[in-house]
Amino acid sequence: MSEVATAYEVNGIVAQHDEEGYLTDIGQWTPELALLIAKSEHIDMTDEHWEVVNFLRDYYEEYQIAPAVRILVKEMTKKYGKEKGDQKALYALFPYGPAKQACKIAGLPKPTGCV
Amino acid sequence: MSEQPSKKKFLYINRKAPYGTIYALESLEVVLIGAAFEQEVSLAFLDDGVFQLMEGQDTTGVGMKNFSKTYRALGDYEVRKFYVEKESLAERGLSVENLMPVTYEDEDDDYAEKPSIILVDRAEMAKVIAANDVILSF
Numbered sequence: 001m002s003e004v005a006t007a008y009e010v011n012g013i014v015a016q017h018d019e020e021g022y023l024t025d026i027g028q029w030t031p032e033l034a035l036l037i038a039k040s041e042h043i044d045m046t047d048e049h050w051e052v053v054n055f056l057r058d059y060y061e062e063y064q065i066a067p068a069v070r071i072l073v074k075e076m077t078k079k080y081g082k083e084k085g086d087q088k089a090l091y092a093l094f095p096y097g098p099a100k101q102a103c104k105i106a107g108l109p110k111p112t113g114c115v
Numbered sequence: 116m117s118e119q120p121s122k123k124k125f126l127y128i129n130r131k132a133p134y135g136t137i138y139a140l141e142s143l144e145v146v147l148i149g150a151a152f153e154q155e156v157s158l159a160f161l162d163d164g165v166f167q168l169m170e171g172q173d174t175t176g177v178g179m180k181n182f183s184k185t186y187r188a189l190g191d192y193e194v195r196k197f198y199v200e201k202e203s204l205a206e207r208g209l210s211v212e213n214l215m216p217v218t219y220e221d222e223d224d225d226y227a228e229k230p231s232i233i234l235v236d237r238a239e240m241a242k243v244i245a246a247n248d249v250i251l252s253f
Contacts, residue, residue, distance in 0.1 A: 059188075062184065062187075062188075063184050063185050063187060063188035064180060064181065064182055064184045064185050065147065065185050065188055067188070067191065068147070068150070068151060068192070070151070071188075071191045071192060074191065075191065
């Protein structure tokens with residue numbers, strides 16, 4: 001099977017990604033790379049964006065999966081309060097889906113069963 | 116939440132060692148996807164399936180992702196009953212101390228951490244299986 005995969009390049013480091021833009025090797029992720037991926041998604045990274053991205057990376061580190069949106073909302077509420085753990089607020093930050101788009105920026109695989 | 120008429124009791128039976136075949140990982144993926152449908156989901160571990168919950172798994176030698184950590188996320192997905200068969204453990208020289216702790220947070224009890232693993236003998240396992248509506252065996 002031939003895939004139309006290309007790569008991100010930042011600071012001389014070439015990081016392969018799949019046809020949807022997800023990193024092939026999550027070990028290659030850097031914050032600079034996150035900024036580049038965000039740019040290709042037309043997202044300007046604010047502190048609120050980083051909060052979600054960092055949360056997803058911590059969750060992945062602990063459980064080896066990216067959470068479903070429902071779980072993301074629930075866990076963000078627990079950690080940061082109702083204002084941050086709000087589906088509407090998360091979609092405002094990541095219009096194409098918080099799990100899907102934020103995971104891409106976080107260098108994680110596409111979430112299982114994500115929407 | 117009110118009881119929905121379409122809500123069914125799902126039991127995923129895991130009978131194979133975690134690596135070497137794709138069964139354990141596939142089962143886990145189906146559980147995660149299925150959890151989005153808000154059904155009542157429980158897991159059962161018997162035969163070599165008990166190895167899936169072994170503490171301290173290291174997959175560097177086989178080049179596969181160590182997905183054992185993911186079982187500990189299932190509490191977030193309201194999957195909170197892991198029935199483990201006593202005889203299967205004993206036949207493999209294992210006891211519950213060899214299994215990783217899996218817990219869930221009980222929101223009705225001030226988010227207290229409670230164990231998800233429930234040890235049952237073979238006769239009790241038969242009853243657990245009989246009490247579920249949908250049985251998926253991996």
